[in-house]
Amino acid sequence: MNLPNKLTMFRVILIPFFVVFMLVDITPYDKWIALSVFIIASLTDLLDGKIARKYGLVTNFGKFMDPLADKLLVCSALICLVALGRIPAWIVIVIIAREFIISGFRLIASDNGVVIAASYWGKFKTTFQMVMICLMIADIAAIALLTDIVMWVALALTVISLADYLWKNRDVMKDTK
Numbered sequence: 001m002n003l004p005n006k007l008t009m010f011r012v013i014l015i016p017f018f019v020v021f022m023l024v025d026i027t028p029y030d031k032w033i034a035l036s037v038f039i040i041a042s043l044t045d046l047l048d049g050k051i052a053r054k055y056g057l058v059t060n061f062g063k064f065m066d067p068l069a070d071k072l073l074v075c076s077a078l079i080c081l082v083a084l085g086r087i088p089a090w091i092v093i094v095i096i097a098r099e100f101i102i103s104g105f106r107l108i109a110s111d112n113g114v115v116i117a118a119s120y121w122g123k124f125k126t127t128f129q130m131v132m133i134c135l136m137i138a139d140i141a142a143i144a145l146l147t148d149i150v151m152w153v154a155l156a157l158t159v160i161s162l163a164d165y166l167w168k169n170r171d172v173m174k175d176t177k
Helices: 003-023 030-054 060-083 089-111 120-138 141-168
Strands: none
Touching (some): 060 089, 060 120, 120 141
């Protein structure tokens, strides 16, 4: 259990705390605590990958758990935001569907011995989704228009990154048998 894997597990452990502060009225500062937990969890994602690559600490456990932890964090946040009425459910369905499609696609690619790297579109998508989630957690009326704009950009990038990913890697789906 190296440092990147510990950071990944820490991210997973933070998820229930995040959800509790999002959905249960404990203190007057719940949304700010939830936002802080979400930001910390998101930053561990940046850190674990950088550390693993820089120091050659990439493991099979990390390859499996890191993307799973990311999906659990983002999906948990989006589902909480739907429950709070801050984002339409159909947008969350599109975002989650994209993640399932890409995960399935990567599984097929892996079975064919192909490793598919993340694209710039995917990185932009992730950045906008994280910013969108943070803005929606904060729920500040004065920047509601900005929050909506970021949501629509995140949705567009979700669809664009999916199309780009599938198009660039379309050969993976060809039956070679």
